[in-house]
Amino acid sequence: MENNVIHIGIIGLGAIGERLMNLFQTREDIVVSAICDTSKARLQEVAETFTITNKFTNYQDLLDRTEIDAVYVAVPPKFHEAIVLAAISAGKHILCEKPLANSVEEAERMVDAITKTNLVHAMHFPLNYQASLQQFEQLFKDGYIGELRRINLKMHFSHWPRLWQQSDWVAGREQGGYVLEVGVHWIQAIQRIFGKITEVRSQLHFPEDPSLCENAIIAEMKLENGTSVLIDGLSNIGGEEQLEFAAYGTDGTIMLRNWRQLLAAKSGEALQELEISFGNGNNLISEFVKAIHGEKAELYDFQNGYDAQVVLEALRHPINNDWQKLN
Ligand SMILES: NC(=O)c1ccc[n+]([C@@H]2O[C@H](COP(=O)([O-])OP(=O)(O)OC[C@H]3O[C@@H](n4cnc5c(N)ncnc54)[C@H](O)[C@@H]3O)[C@@H](O)[C@H]2O)c1
Structure with a gap:
């Protein structure tokens, strides 16, 4: 991580992937350095809109990039497990869309794998x-x-x-x-x-x-x-x-x-x-960044995702x- 800037890769560029992409773009402490979507047309569209050159249709190619510190997984639920397990193997911090998975068994395997690491894991539960x-x-x-x-x-x-x-x-x-x-x-x-x-x-x-x-x-x-x-x-x-x-x-x-x-x-x-008139002012992305820098953060993690699943x-x-x- 150079100058404390986090390099993030986004996997899944649909309705919600684009929503968070817009939020990442507003920050100086995050660079979206690669994107991935199985739809070539969608990949091309997002790459052009946000001027991103590293674009892949296969998530493993994105995960293989060593400059990437963290990934945001925004694909449909049944693909979460395979991508998250591969991201864990690649040593990336993970922000995963809800629901954590598409079954309790998948969710359990994801929790088991992440808890064996020191990686940051967070769920997008914006409420x-x-x-x-x-x-x-x-x-x-x-x-x-x-x-x-x-x-x-x-x-x-x-x-x-x-x-x-x-x-x-x-x-x-x-x-x-x-x-x-x-x-x-x-x-x-x-x-x-x-x-x-x-x-x-x-x-x-x-x-x-x-x-x-x-x-x-x-x-x-x-x-x-x-x-x-x-x-x-x-x-x-x-x-x-x-x-x-x-x-x-x-x-x-x-x-x-x-x-x-x-x-x-x-x-x-x-x-x-x-x-x-009340609110602690925290937001998910700031909290995710804090956690990656080793600071105390308000995150809802894979265990919370599992409990909901x-x-x-x-x-x-x-x-x-x-x-x-x-x-
Ligand atoms: N947190 C929230 O408030 C919120 C709101 C809506 C959706 N979601 C969640 O976000 C996720 C995505 O939902 P969406 O509405 O954006 O879906 P979407 O269908 O609009 O987008 C999903 C994208 O993922 C791509 N994709 C599918 N399989 C892939 C793979 N294996 N590798 C790379 N790309 C792949 C598709 O081509 C598509 O562009 C889901 O898990 C959904 O439950 C969360």
């Missing part, structure tokens, strides 16, 4: 750095809602895949669907704020085409203390997209609506939108509509 969720968490910890009685997650989509993410895999059953794409953000956040999810009972509904992902989910999960977490997911319906994450307590309710809007109410009051896979793979106990 953790969002002031609205941090303020939600603070209200909860300050006792605003009293004793927690229930958590509800509502995911209603007029279009799935959403109009900004029209990739085939997102619509597919193998590695797509909104339980995986969207649900995993909230599973991770729930476990961070409220503790481990220990039981899951899930009902999924699918369209007739066996290649397509769920069009509905009704699920109940339990926290260690028995508190229920309900999931109500529905797609391809009328109205606008509605995403609501709410914690109901003996004295009050707090809710995040459409990711960023924070609402709260005490018993008998109407929900009111709160101004976002265990719950995610129980939701995606119901067993006779019965409760599944999670280890």
Whole structure:
């Protein structure tokens, strides 16, 4: 690493890969020194837009470059494991997209491999750095809602895949669907704020085409203390997209609506939108950089990714509509 500048390689240049590429470009302590995508057309387009000369269709060619300190893996979920394991062998620090993998077994192998190294490993779970969720968490910890009685997650989509993410895999059953794409953000956040999810009972509904992902989910999960977490997911319906994450307590309710809007109410009051006035100011990329420089950082790592994957896979793979106990 020269002059403390981190050389990063990006593998996967789709909707989200480009989003982080734009963030990397705003920094002086990071150089995107190589990019990789199996789509030649996409690779060429991104190389031209961002003036990057080292471009590869095979990720191993990128990993073989010795000047690269870290990689950002932004390919669809079923390709995470192979690329992450190769990146570990190449000794690169890793920022991986969520979900960590496409099965618990894959996620476990990734955690096993990374924990044998001193490499930095981080997941892109952006909710953790969002002031609205941090303020939600603070209200909860300050006792605003009293004793927690229930958590509800509502995911209603007029279009799935959403109009900004029209990739085939997102619509597919193998590695797509909104339980995986969207649900995993909230599973991770729930476990961070409220503790481990220990039981899951899930009902999924699918369209007739066996290649397509769920069009509905009704699920109940339990926290260690028995508190229920309900999931109500529905797609391809009328109205606008509605995403609501709410914690109901003996004295009050707090809710995040459409990711960023924070609402709260005490018993008998109407929900009111709160101004976002709280937040630790951390962001994932700065924290990733700090960790690579050996400083203390707020990162959500592969273990957090694994813990979310265990719950995610129980939701995606119901067993006779019965409760599944999670280890
Ligand atoms: N953190 C978030 O908020 C967030 C949001 C959306 C998506 N994601 C995650 O990001 C990842 C990518 O999602 P997306 O919407 O950008 O997908 P996308 O389909 O738009 O892009 C994926 C890109 O990866 C390329 N690719 C596929 N296999 C490859 C391989 N083996 N080697 C190199 N390139 C390969 C494809 O050609 C494509 O350009 C997924 O894991 C998804 O779950 C995260």
